[in-house]
Amino acid sequence: MLWVIIILLLFLLIFLLSGIRIVPEYERIVILRLGKALKEAKGPGIVLVIPIIDYPIRVDLRERVFEIAEQSCITKDNALIKVDFLIYLRVIDPVLSVISVENLYLATQGLATTTLRAIIGDIILDDVLSKREEINQKLQMRIDEVTQRWGVKVTAVEIREIIPPKEIQEAMTKQMAAERNRRAMITEAEGIRQSEILKAEGEKQSQILRAEGERQAQILRAEGYALALSKIYEVAKNIDPNTIALEYLKALENISNSSSTKIIFPLELSNIISEILSKVKK
Template identity: 55%
Template sequence: MPLQVDVTSIIAALIVIVLFVLIILISGLRVLREYERGVIFRLGKVLPKEKGPGIIFIIPFIDRMVKVDLREDYFDVPHQRCITKDNAPVDIDAIIYHKVISPIDSVIKVANWRLAAVGIAQTTLRSVVGDINLDQVLAEREKINTVLQEKLDEVTARWGVKVTGVEIREILPPTSVLDAMIRQMEAERIRRAIVTEANGKRESAILIAEGEKQAMITKAEAKRRALSIRAEGSKQAMILRAEGYAQALERIVSVAKTVDEKTMALQYIETLNKIGDKNARKYVIPSEALEALKQIGRGIPRATNPGKQEDSAK
């Protein structure tokens, strides 16, 4: 009977030990997802390589695991007052995108890298904004994002964290500056409208002037053609008149050849009579006229004295 008690006790003790070992072993199992890594501290000292993903085992009561998420994440940089280079106050907030690239460094080199990154982002943002004017802050948001990302990445790289992007979410200048910006935008819109209207009028004037020019060219061309046709007609008329004169002269010459000298002399005297002044007291008779008279005199029989004629008859 005492022997049976001892065997039962031993079996029970073994079962308890096995269960205890199983519990310890089970408690040492960990499951890490694809985007998770485990940084293991063994008796306070970090192991040189992180664990995961999948099922890993840590020694209970000896190892301690810190999970690190490798997915890209973001945090907000709260609104803060920044002073620009031209002493204009602006309220700015931003979003910082980041991801862990070294799980061990992100755990052992900084106590809370997210909180530290927020502080660095605020300080860097004030520094970047302080180096530029208000107009540049409002107009060059992408440039601010790039500069802020580069400076943040230089600081967070030693923590095993990569800054993948920075976005300025909101920029709030003072009310007076906002009013001035609104007035400036209205003035710019008015200016653009005036420029557009002026360009339209200019194009319209150009088209009208071009049309008038083409009309003037067409009129001038038509006038030139009309003058050319008229000149051609005048030329043809003059040619016809000249031909008529030539034919008339030929006719006169041919007729004159058949007329004797006496007839020509009479015609000459008649012409002189027409061109002479009837009221003039003096006449200028050319020598040719005298010759003509002589020719006429030779052709007229001389009148004899009647008395002499009778004597000769007797």
């Protein structure tokens, strides 16, 4: 009889221990009691579950990312493109995520695929290639409108790659090559222009410096000539008139001894001779 009691106690202990759940910080437990979900999820920490009566379901609250494989889409201008993107989401209501949708991630993937095709179908190819951020925002907003009913928040949608048709890729390659050539030509022309500007500027500065140097030289020559004249004038003021007359005659003598065939006598010559004769008589 004792052994029976011990065995029953062991079964009771195992039964009670089986109802203890340790829930980490990033998880919650949704309990279905007799098939009906409790209003609030349990956790974190130690959670007591009634064996047989309660059915616990663990829900991860961490943000998760999953990839939407390459999808074929037709743009508004009937261009066939392929797009793949990433969806970031997290559960904000564990109870709704359990009772509102059977397979949360599969449902979100299907919703994202159809939403992407609807959005791309309203946009022309050029805008699809250039307005990626705008498409990301539209995808996130539309997907989130539906997933909120499932207790899920879509935090971000990121288009990873857009593959246009082959002929479009070839045209884009040619366009990029032409653009690079154009920029190279502009850069070369700009370099030549800058070089010519610098050359002209240097020539202008050189001419300015030469003119400035010539001006300074003329000023110095004029100052030297003026100084020489003033010195001559100072000396001439103190010379005796007879000395000046004799120097004048010497100059005439030198002129007469030259090879010139014509000699022009100044009008003052008679006055000078008269002064000299008067001095001799005295």
